[in-house]
Amino acid sequence: MTAPWLSAMTAPNTLVAAGGVAAVGFAAGVVGSLALLRKRPLVGDAAAHATLAGVAGGFLATGRRDLPTLLAGAFVAALAALGVLVLIRRFTRTRDDAATGIVIGVSFGLGIALVSGLPRWGLAGSGGLEQFLLGHAAAITGRDAAVLAGVSLAAVLVVAAAVKEITLVAFDAAFAAAGGWPVDWIDALVAALVAAMVVAGLPAVGAVLVTALVVIPPVAARLWTDRVAAMLMLAGLFGLVAAVVGTLVSATRPGLATGPLVVLSAATIFAVSLVVVPRRRQEGS
């Protein structure tokens, strides 16, 4: 007779969810590191808050609510929000953080209006879309997990292929531009990668908390190393560990939501890093 907490952690549904979330955690850490190096950690937040409107839009456009359809809708919405952000930045004198605030508020408001409105406007089958607000790891099936792992793998491969260019732009955009690099396109690529990982994080962690997956592990990894490759790997590892620990722990007791536990696990890694990494290193970085 195994301990109940152990059998809860090794139950098929737990392992499927943990597998999917682990892949997302790893890729989100890697991709988030690039956004952090480019000093735009909140790109993910703007994208994340727009996803809810995209989930509703994906349902409205197709009438289907399988995970790939809804996530595709969320990705389109996230890209649209980032596009609007770029336009505001370029054509107005609005400060960056104010522009981000506008995009977050408006797109999130739209998402909440749609997700809460659709069921009561009598659209059959529109119930349950609000699961993407706070995430719902228990509903992840094997096929869903495979989709999440696929998206994560693709994102990591893109980073591996373009890491040199992205790093160059991140450290000295002016120099890269002078050298003929397409800085805007590389920035757009990073933003799209962040949007993709935010979307992949939705089913388990939800639109409100998913930003933490692309911000906290990179910040923690940054404390440990100055080398880009090491930081990417470490951030991915932290993200993966946070995802697995959060998911497994949430399976041990009723009433433990997976998304918040994943985020709290990531925060714990960050706190431990703050204590363990020598202060001299932290100040030098």
Added chain:
Amino acid sequence: MFFGFSKKVVSLLVAVLVAAAGCRAPEPRPFGKPRVLATTTVVADLVRQVAGDRAEVECLMAPGIDPHSYRPTPADADRLARADLVVASGLQLEGRLAALLERLGTRRPVLAVGDRLPRERLLPVTDDLFDPHVWFDAGLWSLCPPLVAEALAGIDPAGAPEYHARAAAHAAALATLDGAVRGRIATIPQQRRVLVTAHDAFRYFGRAYGIEVVGVQGTSTESEAGLHDVNRLVDLLVSRGIPAVFVETSVADRNVAALIEGARSRGQAVVIGGRLYSDSLGEPGSGADTLAAALTANVETIVAALHDGGR
């Protein structure tokens, strides 16, 4: 000058006429017939059974709508305020409507049938909160028609004998249905008499008819099922050889898909036994647009899936 003045007068006159046209007399009410507004489809059916043709019964929520998360609009407030009598399900079923109903109750007759049922026959959720899904216990629900008759007689005293007679007939029909349902459920093998649903709306049903009810979600659709709950359910399905689970017309079914997959990976074939009516009856013409028809449909769905599914 004179010309200019007359132009002003004309435009003033036009303005007054337009304004007068705008404030028309209030919509005339059909004479004699009291207007009753029911909140949910279940309650609307109850009121229609008792009122017959004597009252005009409208339903606030359309079929398929989840009353737990229903948000009233200003138009709803208007409809509520224009009704002669409002009948609600009560026991906090209409979560977001409750405050509005309470305020309305100070000015107009409002009957919340669930709140008037004897406390000792209700299933508590917490100390002072009861499970609101009372209607699928036909025996318990048969206490409601007299309450409705009394409320209708309050706004239409001339119709009192008619209301009370129809209420008695409806209560008797519910009592007959109660016995029939009990008999049907008893045909399911004891071991498999477990109803797993996406939303725990069948506790009264389970208590009345001797079938264990296990919800994937809590009593309200707003509490989420975590991984722990899903694992526990997979264990139950596997250990008792339960061949079917049920989704409801008004609740999401992604949770159920994960549940079925988990059981399958441990060697227990589980199918979706069919859709059950829970917080909402079917569309008019669906064959489940009355409580009796919906309850019968549910019972046949359950019996078919649990009885034959395992073979």
